[in-house]
Amino acid sequence: MPALATVGRILFSILFIVSGVFKFSDLSAMTQMVAAKIIVPADLSAYTAQLEAAVGMPFAQILVIVSGIFEIVAGLMIALNFGARFFAALMVLFIGATIFYFHDFWNMAEGDRATNMFQALKNLSLIGGLFMIMGTPRVRVAPAAVETGYDPQI
Numbered sequence: 001m002p003a004l005a006t007v008g009r010i011l012f013s014i015l016f017i018v019s020g021v022f023k024f025s026d027l028s029a030m031t032q033m034v035a036a037k038i039i040v041p042a043d044l045s046a047y048t049a050q051l052e053a054a055v056g057m058p059f060a061q062i063l064v065i066v067s068g069i070f071e072i073v074a075g076l077m078i079a080l081n082f083g084a085r086f087f088a089a090l091m092v093l094f095i096g097a098t099i100f101y102f103h104d105f106w107n108m109a110e111g112d113r114a115t116n117m118f119q120a121l122k123n124l125s126l127i128g129g130l131f132m133i134m135g136t137p138r139v140r141v142a143p144a145a146v147e148t149g150y151d152p153q154i
Contacts, residue, residue, distance in 0.1 A: 005136070006081070012129055013079035016091065020071030023064050035060035037101050070094065078133060088130040095130070099123050 023030050040048050040059060048059040055062060071094075074087040103123065105116040 009081060009084065009133065010079045012133075013075040015126070016071045016075030016078070020068045020073075020075065023068030023071070027061065027064060030064045031058065031061040033102075034063050038063065067094070085134045085136075088133040092127050092130050092134075095123050095127055 035058065038060065051062065052059055070090075074091050074094075077087040078084045078091070099120045103116045103120040105113045105120055108116055
């Protein structure tokens with residue numbers, strides 16, 4: 001069973017890793033999409049302006065870069081089962097935000113509504129898988145199993 005869980009985690013993580021890499025393949029198009037969807041509240045505009053001046057790029061591009069790096073790192077950590085529960089919890093928040101900002105089918109015209117509703121449902125399914133990763137208990141190998149190579153849990 002642990003081998004199947006490992007393969008499942010790796011296959012599950014591929015989507016996040018590829019999505020993160022894809023953000024860098026066409027950074028300008030992704031930046032335009034984020035700029036069209038994310039509106040910075042007026043209370044935060046002074047902070048985002050300072051960040052833009054410090055980094056020398058628009059806030060939308062910063063978001064794309066940070067989210068791309070996050071998806072790659074979180075995907076790898078989940079695949080490798082290193083802090084998988086922690087990164088799964090962060091990924092739940094990230095995917096929830098993408099549903100709200102990018103797949104808001106409830107605000108869309110009839111043509112885009114169905115496509116984005118299915119994208120939102122796909123993302124909800126991913127959140128379900130992430131909850132399963134978060135709910136999987138950590139398996140500890142008994143010291144005797146390490147010394148003898150025998151693990152009674154298998």
